[in-house]
Amino acid sequence: MSHYYRLVVSCPDRRGIVARVSGFIAGHGGSITEASQHSDLETGRFFMRYEILADSIGMTGQELRDAFEPVAREFDMQWALRDTRHPPRVVVMASRERHCLVDLLYRWTAGELEGDIVGVISNHDDMRSLVEWHGLPYHHVPVPSDDRASAFAEVERRIEALGADTVVLARYMQILPPAVCQRYAGRVINIHHSFLPSFAGARPYHQAHARGVKLIGATCHYVTEELDAGPIIEQDIHRVSHCHxxxxxxxxxxxxxxxxxxxxxxxxLEDRVLIHGNKTVVFA
Amino acid sequence: MSHYYRLVVSCPDRRGIVARVSGFIAGHGGSITEASQHSDLETGRFFMRYEILADSIGMTGQELRDAFEPVAREFDMQWALRDTRHPPRVVVMASRERHCLVDLLYRWTAGELEGDIVGVISNHDDMRSLVEWHGLPYHHVPVPSDDRASAFAEVERRIEALGADTVVLARYMQILPPAVCQRYAGRVINIHHSFLPSFAGARPYHQAHARGVKLIGATCHYVTEELDAGPIIEQDIHRVSHCHxxxxxxxxxxxxxxxxxxxxxxxxLEDRVLIHGNKTVVFA
Amino acid sequence: MSHYYRLVVSCPDRRGIVARVSGFIAGHGGSITEASQHSDLETGRFFMRYEILADSIGMTGQELRDAFEPVAREFDMQWALRDTRHPPRVVVMASRERHCLVDLLYRWTAGELEGDIVGVISNHDDMRSLVEWHGLPYHHVPVPSDDRASAFAEVERRIEALGADTVVLARYMQILPPAVCQRYAGRVINIHHSFLPSFAGARPYHQAHARGVKLIGATCHYVTEELDAGPIIEQDIHRVSHCHxxxxxxxxxxxxxxxxxxxxxxxxLEDRVLIHGNKTVVFA
Amino acid sequence: MSHYYRLVVSCPDRRGIVARVSGFIAGHGGSITEASQHSDLETGRFFMRYEILADSIGMTGQELRDAFEPVAREFDMQWALRDTRHPPRVVVMASRERHCLVDLLYRWTAGELEGDIVGVISNHDDMRSLVEWHGLPYHHVPVPSDDRASAFAEVERRIEALGADTVVLARYMQILPPAVCQRYAGRVINIHHSFLPSFAGARPYHQAHARGVKLIGATCHYVTEELDAGPIIEQDIHRVSHCHxxxxxxxxxxxxxxxxxxxxxxxxLEDRVLIHGNKTVVFA
Structure with missing residues (x-):
């Protein structure tokens, strides 16, 4: 199967960026299979994502990175180039609700996720059998309310030992300590069970029911130190009525x-999400 | 065309209500064309709405009301019986944004609304021509910031003179005084341009944009004294992205x-919305 | 936990049905927790579904059925009364695609389905481990193209041995013989991977892609002898674009x-679907 | 207000197109405010659309076209460059249903459409007052069933006299003759009142009702000689039930x-739709 180099760039907007980058790639014989750009007119920032057929370029990922470095410097870019042969390593954290975990495990085995789930960490032991049936290690790290610090130190050690690139809070129901949020900034994804910013915090469905809303929702966002306030990646809703x-x-x-x-x-995981302050650019 | 008697009831839930009411109607030969019930298990309250073919009953609306009164008393009902030959009178209030007004006028002329729009009140004169083209009176009542009291006294006089059963705030952009909210409780409908309870108050789309949400929404609700906090009737959303x-x-x-x-x-207008505390039962 | 008697009725529409049925239930002290009715004005047929708290009636299901029989006869009803303590037995049939099976198994274990999955039949052996992990018997019945008759005779024996009330074709990808369709009429549910009636038959997503539609869909319907033409229970869609x-x-x-x-x-499974010719009434 | 040059290109896909085009624009000092590309891997065709801030280029539209011509030839491009100061001229055709016309007129006056509606042609006289209130000429061209040829010759003359770039069939309910379809290929837009390819032809809602679908839809497409079979631009749906x-x-x-x-x-009108065989690329 083909593999790709994926170039993701964010930089101050100015004339000639696309010409320079696409010229660079064409100059190395690169074949671009997917290209996305966005100019944010309010902040004057530019975002781009290119998928380049790796075989079309006679260079390794590292060689390509080295060659691109001067271009990046010239335009003051924040950038990354990833080789899709090295998929990100994903650690899933869960608690007692298993719907998100079951779904992610299914999608992973079905090849829908461009990443490797390498382990599951939970504060309960309930889902060990499910996880182990999928051939994955299950780390049970209880989080006693009187010793959260030690627990999260242990969680952090396990995340590190698993070599996680991305951490997914699949209804983990625990608030990560600020240090973990900072260390893995932009790499911890949470699912909040409301249509944020409505009903942040605890028991959002009960809040929604009490308010009598006609739609409920869920929000996938990056975790930051402020609870349920990080950059939103995706949201969706479901219609409800007085019957429910x-x-x-x-x-x-x-x-x-x-x-x-x-x-x-x-x-x-496909490098389609670029963080822009407290918002996201999603090249879906 | 057929007309209907529409019976709407709310009362403490107990056994035998449906049997009693449907028995009453059957006993008068009434033909029920649409029936909806809801038992709210949390509050123990029962709601129902019946459409009865008027010709199937040899009684006027008032006679039917008189006959039903003992049943209503027996079950401690809040209730109403309306004859669809007497559609509610609707006053629309608007400001400078005309999309809701244009739409309501279109739907009214297309026969989609079971009510008569009898006039439009606005704090600006911009839409006079549009409204008058539809054959409706246009009441321009400016609302100067230093004399809102007189302005709203005038608004209230016009609403009363128009014999309004229902008042629609079609992006009116002014906050009604508490006295009007109370007087027309359950009969003033507002459209708020956000997915409440998110982004109550001013400039919700700009708030939404700043927060980086991926869906925006709108909320139709009854107006109460607390701003944007009344019972919600309907909500919907539209997907947005970083491009927007x-x-x-x-x-x-x-x-x-x-x-x-x-x-x-x-x-x-079809008597499908029953207020239940700060929530609604909608027999849509 | 409470259990319920669920009464489902379809009959020619005429005055007094609701009064008669609700009077019957009230007469036995029955407490109705959910009630739905529908009068089809085109065909003159009436449909109803009542949930009755079993403890509120001092009768067994069979006693209640016997008592109701005269009412049913009087109104020429097709009807059923089910005791929710006896959930329907469900057999799932699958082939190689496992997304629907994984989902049904998850929902079943999560208590979302009011029925017991009692076994899985498949023409392939791929999903044995998944199914057996859930503690369910897996029946591998190959369907060779040159001996479909024997295969389906075997399938039918297995369905019968499992005591199935409902058969779910969860992307089974085989066409059931007419005899099975007839024998289990109204009890075999299929998921077709298009928005019917568009793209009936094979490879609907490829048909949809070739036509350049902007939405794709899926359709859940009862199986009849005519392929993909049975009564539709539910449909939904997903937006697609030229990128896909x-x-x-x-x-x-x-x-x-x-x-x-x-x-x-x-x-x-909750007796919310009533078949009406080639259509359905769904009291969702 | 700023105006833009909008460059739309379709050509055989090969390396270096983006580099060449963006290099060309950067070479002329052009500032790209929006860029979209698509490589169709099945057909090997490439599509792009650039919005270029006109003031950033010291050339007229025609000068820019002349300068781009050699690039276009080199890559065998089908292309167009439009100056947004010259919005397309739109003729709307309607019959008796006025919802689409009312909506388009509203959006046009609200500035939502990047085009000028220059007139309305109808086979009935019903909407003259509405159209004239908007300050537009109304052309009543009856289409007698025994002399459609003359009628459509007249229609064609009116379209031409109005200098139409785009013709919108806003529920026109008449089938255009093949000659008109050919002459205005890719410029006549129809709204079909079903989710195509379901229910092509007459009375689609009645077909949908008879089939018992749970969603109805509408399809906006380019008109071709084959009825309801042209490239689809957009579709959407609405949920329905047995009640309806x-x-x-x-x-x-x-x-x-x-x-x-x-x-x-x-x-x-914003040049976001590129026709690709019987499909469309929509850079929405």
Whole structure:
């Protein structure tokens, strides 16, 4: 199967960026199979993502990076070039609700996620059998309320030991300590079970039911130190009515959550999500 | 064309209500063409709405009301019986944005609304020609910031003179005084240009843009004294992305607003919306 | 936990049905927790579904059936009364695509389906481990193209041995013989991977891709002898664009299929789906 | 207000196109504000659309065209360069249903459409007042069934006299003769009131109602000689149930039709729609 070099760039907008980058790639014989750009007129920032057929360029990823470095400097770029032969390593964190985990495991085995799930960490032991059936290590790290610090130190060691590039909070229901948020900034993805910014915090479906909304939602976002306030990657909703109890909302919500998380994670793993302040550019 | 008696009931839930009411109607030879019920298990309240073919009952609306009164008392009902030959009178209030007004006028002339629009009140004169082309009186009542009290006294006089059963705030952009909210409680419908409870208050699309949400929405609700906090009738959303400016959100929002307002108003006029505390039962 | 008697009725429409049935239930002290009715004005047929709290009636299901029989006869009803303590037995048939099966198994274990999955039959052996991990028997019945008759005789024996009330074709990819369709009429549910009636038959996503549609869909329907033409229970869609290959459509489609099948099956198992000629009444 | 040069290109895909085109624009000092590309891997065809801030280039549109000609030849491009100061001229054709026309007129006056509506042609006289109120000429051209040829000759003369770049069939309900379809190929947009390819031809909502579908839809497409079979620009749907009569479907459908037509037309007028065989590339 073909592999690709994926170039992702963000820089101050100015004339000639596309010409320079596409000229660079064409100059090396590169064949671009997918190209996306965005100029943010408010902030004057430019974003781009190119997929380049690796075989069309007679260079390794590192050689291409070295060659591109001067271009990047010239335009003051934040950038990355990834070789799709090295998929990101994903650690999933879960608690007792298993719908998101079941869904991610299914999608991973079905080849829908461009990443390798390398392990699951949970504060409960409930899903060991499910996870191990998928051939993955299951790390049970309890989080006692009187010793969260040690627990999260252990969580962090496990994440590191698993070599995680991306951490997914698949209804983990625990708030990560600020240090972890900072260390893995832009690499921890959460699914919040409301249509943010409505109903941040605890028991959002019960809040939604009490308010009598006619649509409930879910939000996939990057985790930052401020709870439920990080850059939003994806959202979706489900229609509800007076017939539905808070439990019905929870049930509908499960479907929305897993769909929204899966889309958000997929885009993240394909380098389609660029963080822009507290917002995202998503080249979906 | 056939006309109907429409019976709407809310009462404490207990056994035998449906049997009693449907038995009453059957006993008078009444033919029920549409029936909806809802038992709210949390609050123990029961709601129902019946459409009865008027010709199937040899009684006037008032006679039917008199006959039903003992049943209503027996079950401690809040209830109403309306004859569809007497459609509600609707006053629309608008400001400078005309998308909702244009849409309501179109739907009214197309026969989509079971009510009579009897006049338009606006704090600007911009839409006089449009409204008068539809054969409706246009009341220009400016609302100077230093004399809102007189202005709203005038507004209230006009609403009363027009004999309004329902008042629609079609992007009126002014906050009604508490006295008007109370006087017309359950009969003033507003369209708010966000997915409440997110982004209550001013400039919701700009708030949404700043937060970087991936869906924007609109909410049709009854007006209460607390701003944007009344019972929600209907909501809907539109997908947006990083490509869209705040102005694009405003534009998409117009489509959502007019659709949501039209659905909410239609259901209200057909007696499909029952207020239940700060929530609604909608027999759509 | 409470259990319910669920009464489902279809009969020629005439005055007094609701009064008679609700009077019957009230007369036995029955407490109705959910009630739905529909009068089809075109065909003059009436449909109703009542959920009755079993404890509110001092009778067994059979006693209640016996007592209701005269009412049913009087109104020429097709009817059933089910005790929710006896959930329907469900046999799932699958082939090589596992997304629908994985989803149904998850929902079943999560308590979302009011029925017992009692076994899986497949023409391939691929999903044995998955199914057996869920503690269910897996029946591998190959369907050789030169001896389909024997294969389906075997399939039918297995369905019967499993005591199936409902058979779900979860992307089974084989056409059931007419005899099976007839024998299990109204009890075999299929998920078709297109928005019927568009793209009936084989490879619908490739047909959709070739036509350049902007939305793809899936359809859950009862199986009849005519391929993909039975009564539709539920449909949904997913937006696509020129960016998407036929393989992308297949991938999006999997999400739509499993969601639509799950909703359709759930409603069927809760006796919410009444067949009306080649259409359905769905009291969702 | 800024104006733009809009460059739209389709050509055989090969390396270096983006580099050559963006290099050409950068070489002339051009500032690209929006860029979209698509490589169709199946057909090996490449599509692109650039918005270039006109002030950033010291050339007229014609000078820019002349300068680009050699590039276009080199890559065997089908291409166009449009100056947004010259918006396309739009003729709307309607019959008796006015929802699409009302909506287009509203959007045009609201500045949502990047084009000038220059006149309305109808086979009925019903909407003269509405159209003239908007300050537009109304051409009543009856289409008698026994002399369609003369009628359409007259229609064609009017279209030509109005200098139409784009013709919109806003529920015109008449089939254009092949000669007109050919002459205005890629410039006549129709709204069909079904989710094509389902229910092509007459009375699609009644067909949909008879089939018992759970979603109805509308399709905006380019008109070709084959009825309802041209390249699809946009589609959308609305959920329906057993409660809804064929008339309800017609009513819901009006909302979908006008939304879908408005989106399709907007994209067409902004040069976002590129025809690719019987499909479209839509840079929405």
């Amino acid at each position: 109890t808070a439990d019905d909302l929870v049930r509908f919500g499960r479907d929305v959550e897993r769909a929204v998380l899966a889309r958000g994670l997929r885009w993240h | 400016t705040a102005d694009d959100l405003v534009r998409f929002g117009r489509d959502v607003e007019r659709a949501v307002l039209a659905r909410g108003l239609r259901w209200h | 290959t036929a393989d992308d459509l297949v991938r999006f489609g999997r999400d739509v299929e499993r969601a639509v099948l799950a909703r359709g099956l759930r409603w069927h | 009569t064929a008339d309800d479907l017609v009513r819901f459908g009006r909302d979908v039709e006008r939304a879908v037509l408005a989106r399709g037309l907007r994209w067409h």
